[in-house]
Amino acid sequence: MGNFFNEAFVRNPLQFVIGKNKSCDFTSIQEALTHCSNIEKPITFIILSGEYNENIFLYQSNRKLLGIGTVRIIGNKYARQLDDHGCEIGTFQTATLFINAENVWMENIEIVNNAGHGEAVGQAVALYNEGNEVIFKNCLFKGFQDTICLGPLPDVQKDGTPFSKPEIIMDYPKNRVTFIHCYIEGTVDFIFGGGEAQFEGCELKSLNRPNNQPGYITAASTPNGKKGFLFSNCYITADPNVANVYLGRPWRPYANVTFSQCRVGSHIHSDRWDDWGKKENRETVTYRESKNSYFQKSPVKKIEWIQIETE
Template sequence: MATQSSYFPKIIFFVFTLCCFISNSNARLLSEKLTWKRLLTVDQSGGGKFKTIQDAIDAVPSNNVDVTLILVMPGTYKEKVTVPEDKPFIILSGRDVLNTTITWDDSGDIYTSPTLSVFASDFMARYLTIENTYGPGAKAVALRVSSERAEFYACRITSYQDTLLDEGGSHFYSNCYIEGGTDFICGNAASLFQKCHIHSISKENGAITAQRRSKPEEDTGFYFVDCRVTGIKSYTLGRPWGPYSRVVFVNSYMSSEVNSQGWDDWGKPSTHSSVYYGESKCYGQGANRSKRVEWSQSLTNQEAHTILSKTMIRAKLKIKA
């Protein structure tokens, strides 16, 4: 594994969060001029060396230290894809999110059903649709992220139940579209969602988030900044998978379909004193807090700043510039 001196930090999440929150700047989060040492092309038509994404990932050496760009040409790739722990520094990139799709239809278990599973650190994905087409009725994960450091740019992530298993580690999602009906952003990672569109297809009061923080000392949580939250029918912002569940929405649009109470305790009233559910400077008809549950927080600018700065992601993606 390369040392930190071999790579200088490309992204410091804490800085970006403060930029978004304090100055609302449009700071560049990802250089368009990424440098890589290895380029692998996946093309179903035979124009590349590989016809499947998994074959390209398998070709990356174990204990990889070189930034590897896997360029996925347009097409629908019906395969389950795994990025193993011993293959860090991979950039998985399509060219057009609307016509470059990784798809599968497995269900039943959040750990075995994912279409794409990421275990390697310093992983990046962009311009890809990642979907699980199973539909309602069972757990059916589209994307599982258990990487220490991972970033997703302009991706579409869709399923119904448990769409995004944001399991553990420090993650960043920028300008992504995430869709589901029940607990569709779940897990115990420390993740920042910036300028993402979160869309509920629940028919009645399905929760967007199920954050799993289980101990008060854990620096985990889901933070939504400058996002757009919509739904086809009534939905809630979250419910506690873990007793210290933590979710914060800052400066985000909320459509009228948000349940007026906002948050659900999942039938666990004992969590009212331990969960941390906060909203700050949100807008839209669904952001009206007059009927919110009393155990959620209406945050001032300073309170939101303090929460973010105390608990924000400290990991750095080490992509060589």
């Protein structure tokens, strides 16, 4: 993927500027993407500082979006919000940014869903990715419950009904995503889904929940045999007074998550992992910890059903 971005974008220097003043090509990010939807060659969009209150659907491959200064994309949709027929829109229609494309690079952009706590509004997604070979560098993702969803989703919901989600034009055999030096915050399952994702040098910050309820960083639904989530050299932090946060729980039985060489704060529950109330999940999940640094008030427990290397 690196060769693609280093060569193709230099070879085809098509570029547009998005901003709030008259000198820019577009004032809206979605307007710019839609206008260029029939252009197949690589395009770079320079986004000037400012707040962009819009929900974005990115279906075009071979795109770079580069923020200058403080660029904030803000949405406020939430799962309990009612549609025109009086029905709740559900989790996957709430994303501030939805991606169903390949070879996408986003840098220095803040993606926010500010609908509020899940206890009040239900899930509210900042990023929902159904793309492949997507890179985020120096980006911020802000929300509460379900901040980042990394597809693919399971075939059906746990009750057997289909998911309500944006139109997926292209199904990719792999859904690989990389986060480099990004900041991600949330309360419950704030990084979840079935995608293959690598997080390098990122900060994962747990926010306060009402009534000091426990928090969960990951809720993977990894398909059987897939790689899942890898967190390497990350910083696991929290707001003041946050406690009893778990590294993860399995949204589906083959959840696969690894934390390697991370700095883990004292807000993490001494058990570190939760089985979502089903002991049978312990037979199928793959949870690994390797060479992490734990800042705990009490010794770190050894959990027999988790693969741990604590050297």
